Amino acid sequence: MTDSAIIDLFYERSEKAITEAKQKYYSLCRHIAKNILLYDEDVDECINDAFLAVWNAIPPERPDKLSAFVCKITKNIALNKYDYITSQKRNPNMAVSMTELEDCLYFYNDTATIVENREIITHINTFLRKISFDDRNIFLRKYFFGDSLIQISTTFKFSESKVKSSLHRTKNKLKSYLEKKGVEI
Numbered sequence: 001m002t003d004s005a006i007i008d009l010f011y012e013r014s015e016k017a018i019t020e021a022k023q024k025y026y027s028l029c030r031h032i033a034k035n036i037l038l039y040d041e042d043v044d045e046c047i048n049d050a051f052l053a054v055w056n057a058i059p060p061e062r063p064d065k066l067s068a069f070v071c072k073i074t075k076n077i078a079l080n081k082y083d084y085i086t087s088q089k090r091n092p093n094m095a096v097s098m099t100e101l102e103d104c105l106y107f108y109n110d111t112a113t114i115v116e117n118r119e120i121i122t123h124i125n126t127f128l129r130k131i132s133f134d135d136r137n138i139f140l141r142k143y144f145f146g147d148s149l150i151q152i153s154t155t156f157k158f159s160e161s162k163v164k165s166s167l168h169r170t171k172n173k174l175k176s177y178l179e180k181k182g183v184e185i
Contacts, residue, residue: 001024001067001119006066007058007066008022009061010054011062021070025067025071026047028067028070028071029050029051029068029071032146033047033050035083035147036082037078037082042085046078046081047074047078047082049077050074050077053077054073068151093184096110120183123181123183127174128140135137135157142167149163149164
């Protein structure tokens, strides 16, 4: 079923909308949540909460890209759940990913603040559209999906050193790009 048809089902308030959205995006949501949360029970709860949040958001929202909309909600819920569960402790994978980006971005008190800052998001999206396909995908797998270097190198069949090098170059380019745009770093 197409995203447009699924969104129409949400607008009709048909419970089939959730069934279809879950069928299409469950694996992707699970991947995102699993990279943030440690326990399967928390991941499952996060995914259920995410699809409920999508149900509550559509309508009035009418996302252009349902996959991105569902992923963003899943990631935000997983990050909130993670903060709640750990209270000052950090999942090594996600904490390292976010720490690595501190050179490029100024993080406020929590990760959710940076996600909500639309100006920075617009600049980052523009930057990502300008870089190579491989660099963009490596960057997104690391910092959006929370994949490890090993997962990324396996997925793209690159050496770990190539992935590290790509991430390093891309972070430096992003930092420079954001500085030119007047974003505080």
